[in-house]
Amino acid sequence: MQDGVRRTVLPSGLRIVTETIPTTRSASVGVWVNVGSRDETATMSGASHFLEHLLFKGTEKRTALDISAEIEAVGGETNAFTTKEYTCYYARVLDADLPLAVDVLCDAVASSILDPADVETERGVILEEIAMHEDEPGDEVHDVFTEAIFGPATPLGRLISGTEATISPMTRTQINGFYRRRYTAPRIVIAAAGNLEHSTVVKLVRKALAGTPLTATEAAPEKRRPAGKIKTLPAQTIVRNRETEQAHLVLGGIGIGRLDERRFALGVLNNVLGGGMSSRLFQEIREKRGLAYSVYSYDTQYADAGTLGVYAGCAPGKVDEVLDLTRTELAAVAAKGVTAEELARGKGMVKGAYVLGLEDTGSRMSRIAKSEMLYDDLMSVDELLARVDAVTLDEVNQIAAELLGQPMSLAMVGPL
Structure with missing residues (x-):
């Protein structure tokens, strides 16, 4: 503690x-x-x-x-x-x-x-x-x-x-x-x-x-949720036709569970891909070409599974171009990895977001509750920052090759 x-x-x-x-x-x-x-x-x-x-x-x-x-x-x-x-x-x-x-x-x-x-x-x-x-x-x-x-x-x-x-x-x-x-x-x-x-x-x-x-009764605390073997589906495309002004899409695949030691490397990778205005996807799709207002990557983590996806909202007529650019960027990172400069910037974004997110009592309360219930361990802020600092270029590139090189599922909602 x-x-x-x-x-x-x-x-x-x-x-x-x-x-x-x-x-x-x-x-x-x-x-x-x-x-x-x-x-x-x-x-x-x-x-x-x-x-x-x-x-x-x-x-x-x-x-x-x-x-x-x-x-x-x-x-x-x-x-x-x-x-x-x-x-x-x-x-x-x-x-x-x-x-x-x-x-x-x-x-x-x-x-x-x-x-x-x-x-x-x-x-x-x-x-x-x-x-x-x-x-x-x-x-x-x-x-x-x-x-x-x-x-x-x-x-x-x-x-x-x-x-x-x-x-x-x-x-x-x-x-x-x-x-x-x-x-x-x-x-x-x-x-x-x-x-x-x-x-x-x-x-x-x-x-x-x-x-x-x-x-009413005496008992021992329940242990954290066990990590089992989760079955996932083969990569597929699901389209929901909606009469909307924009088309909304998420392209991605299977991620990692919250206890996976590679979660710190994934956090860095996620920021490099689509975690901010300097990220690859934001620069390629919004800044250079103006194809979408909102584009970002994100990961979700459960006890035994996770996902990694890229979201974009764009005009229906631009869906193919946005998807092509996204797939090209993900394939490039999977094959060649990220640069040392991107690694440093990604680490800075992870650390900054984490520390700045602890500026109020609500976020501090959430942190200690999740540490107790989901992780059985409470790292200090310094320990967490040290874990991020310790992430290497090889670790980021390895998880990039694994997660971004797999077949991707596509979800789309809009007038498609």
Whole structure:
């Protein structure tokens, strides 16, 4: 553990990690649950996201209005999000209001009643959210790309939100069963960062959870999600025809898992390819030819798999040219690698983005929570920067040859 970071494991198996930052006047706290959309069956697709909506709708102690009003009355903010592998409920408040934030979040996560009327209300909200997402082709194309890599019937290939076909028939009993089976203390990490004392946070959590199902039994913390063998599909092209002004495309392939030691080299490579205005793809496609306003590369990493893709949005008539340029650039990097100058610039971008991203208590809270839940290890900022500095040109070029030399899948959404 680095300076300022402390960890406590309660008898229930629930973990509490904090980072003390005495120079701030705020605090951020999050309840992180090691459950996401990949933990759902096909018929329960979207249950984690549905539950995320419902947990803010009321408990035995608070109505939905109470939950939002209590935090907003002190100038704070609260929200939640669901991913394929975990769900997070968080709040950011003034340091003096941390006890309130801890109590509200713990109450919502441990003691929600899932009122049947609220289930129906949120079902409508989620169906509208799904429809809105389908009206955003620049977002939809990333889901289509993920589907092309993993397959639409697999846990990683399905939508986090679920679909109308799975959300519409999902019952309150099914959602409550998922809630009580999955939201157990060994799967939960409560993280806080800001002007706080670790011992105080532990006392606040103990008090807030007293008498709830999260303190009912003793257990050991759940180990991080194991890395299995994920099957991926052969390279393919998927086109979704939409009457849009732009065509949106993602070209890419299989990446690496989050525990792969090559992740630092991949981070550097990603920045060289399409991580900024000086990147190869941005320079070739936007700066030199003006073919697209938005073009970038990105990678996603899960416990046991990942993807690496290039996104571009362009006029439908320019799709072929954009694709040709993208394929040419990726093939060139796969065959010849990157230069020493690009390596240095890529390292600088990775380090700068990482450090600048830790300038607020929310990002610091997220860092320690993910380190505890996903990695079982918390590197200091200096250790992480040293790992980036240690990346060699050979390491970047090796992973470039492997990932960029493979057959590529293509996802396209637009009037094609």
